[in-house]
Ligand SMILES: [Ca+2]
């Protein structure tokens with residue numbers, strides 16, 4: 346890096362190593378090899394290797410963070426070790442902030458612009474000041490109960506203007522047990538009838554039985570439930 350500045354590389358002498366957030370912001374997590382994606386986006390010669398960052402590893406200051414453009418991971422290595430460099434210029438720097446999504450219950454959260462696809466990708470970096478709109482989608486059997494953190498609330502989409510590292514929590518609550526859904530899997534079918542019959546016969550049920558599946562308000566799973574379930578399964582109810 347020093348020699349780039351000493352030699353006034355490409356007419357500039359403010360070259361530096363990117364920091365960890367800047368390098369991570371280049372990674373497209375939807376691709377198994379970020380280098381392949383970057384080389385198709387106007388960059389050239391991006392290698393499937395570790396790239397050094399300027400960020401020091403806090404637990405051991407002789408080490409610095411590095412980011413793999415092969416698989417997108419973050420690691421750390423001896424500052425005197427060998428890794429690839431991606432020179433950037435101070436005059437062009439922007440500051441990046443992180444957005445982390447925390448999920449409670451089952452569902453997904455996506456962002457516009459792209460970056461967050463949570464469950465699988467729950468952390469992304471954006472330019473400071475970027476408005477990011479988050480959309481929540483409950484999994485089957487769950488209902489989106491709302492946002493918290495980052496100024497988000499309610500159950501609609503939420504637009505967060507990222508001026509600092511931010512964590513937003515999306516809470517999904519499980520739907521109540523439906524009538525006749527003895528094993529609480531969201532469906533009323535013959536499996537539920539079998540479980541109910543096992544309860545009646547005093548046989549240990551093969552799955553957990555939810556008494557909330559009660560259909561006649563006696564607080565028990567019994568013949569009334571079996572009849573209800575079979576009528577449902579036979580489509581005569
Ligand atoms: Ca069921």
Ligand SMILES: [Ca+2]
Pocket residue numbers: 559560561562563564565566567569570
């Ligand atoms: Ca009952």
